[in-house]
Amino acid sequence: MIHSRSESNSSHHYSRYMLMALVAFLMMFGAGCKSKKQAGDISDAEAEKAKMEQEAKERQLEAERRRAEEERLAREKARAEAEAAAAANAPENRLRNYFDAIANASSTSSANSSINEALSLFASPDVPVLIVISQSGSQKDYDKPTTIKEYLNYLKDQKKNMNKISDLQYDASGKIKEVELVK
Numbered sequence: 001m002i003h004s005r006s007e008s009n010s011s012h013h014y015s016r017y018m019l020m021a022l023v024a025f026l027m028m029f030g031a032g033c034k035s036k037k038q039a040g041d042i043s044d045a046e047a048e049k050a051k052m053e054q055e056a057k058e059r060q061l062e063a064e065r066r067r068a069e070e071e072r073l074a075r076e077k078a079r080a081e082a083e084a085a086a087a088a089n090a091p092e093n094r095l096r097n098y099f100d101a102i103a104n105a106s107s108t109s110s111a112n113s114s115i116n117e118a119l120s121l122f123a124s125p126d127v128p129v130l131i132v133i134s135q136s137g138s139q140k141d142y143d144k145p146t147t148i149k150e151y152l153n154y155l156k157d158q159k160k161n162m163n164k165i166s167d168l169q170y171d172a173s174g175k176i177k178e179v180e181l182v183k
Helices: 002-103 108-119 148-158
Strands: 128-136 139-142 164-170 176-182
Touching (some): 002 176
Antiparallel strands (some): 128 139, 164 176
8 A cells, every 4th residue: 555655646746746736837827918018008108109100200201391382482473473474564664765865865866776676565666655643542634645656756756754654555466555663
């Protein structure tokens, strides 16, 4: 019986060690699962944080793209407005240059040549030229009316351009049909 008791003791110790090993294994496995779960929770939180940061960056980039597009459109609009203003003032600037060229011409033939070129801007040589001699509010007093051809010849004779262009009226074809000057 001793032998059998020893075997029984041994198997009892073996069972006990196996049971302890199993408990230890289960504890380690359980701790490992918790650790993995915690790691999973941490990586989910980090992934969510990274996703939110990426979305914030994308919103910021989109806002910057929108701002850049708005600035480009504003520059384009300003350029178009400047071109339109220059185009609208082109006949006025050309006429001002002709007035100066005629008044400062070195010879009569040069002045006559400038007069003929200037007349191409007008609907006819008989376009009225009104010269404002005084103004009170919206009430204007004009000098004796003349025609553009007579006024251009006057500039040639006087050799001075003392009046400023105040207003130009155009016909449907873009030719000047009335000139208003200010002394």
